[in-house]
Amino acid sequence: MSLGSKIKAFGLKNFTSLGEFARALDMSLPNLSAYIHETRMPGSPFLAKMLALGCDLNWLFSDDKTNDATPVNNALTYERRIKQLESEINRLKEKLKSIEQLTKNK
Helix, strand or coil, rough: CCHHHHHHHHHHHCCCCCCHHHHHHCCHHHHHHHHHHHCCCCHHHHHHHHHHHHCCHHHHCCCCCCCCCCCHHHHHHHHHHHHHHHHHHHHHHHHHHHHHHHHHHH
16 A cells, blocks of 8 residues: 555545545645655655654555554544534534524524
8 A cells, every 4th residue: 555545545534525524634635645656755744744643654655565654643633523513512512602693684
């Protein structure tokens, strides 16, 4: 499995979409795509973000042919997921406030 394939596998295993994965990496989807398609090689800032998201960098750079994108530390994955859910809850609350205001005006 190539480096780009492993980056994609990790993203799809741990996020609902590559777009969500790109947001977690604080980058655009086209930039992430460059790593996935190996037109750009990851540097230390990208790798530090992958590590912070729970990616096993040894697996990422190994010759391992499996698609086992198991995070190094599940606590990091849970913490990240909790933050994602809290963010989604806050977005939904804001939408509900907007809907409430619209219905009051009618």
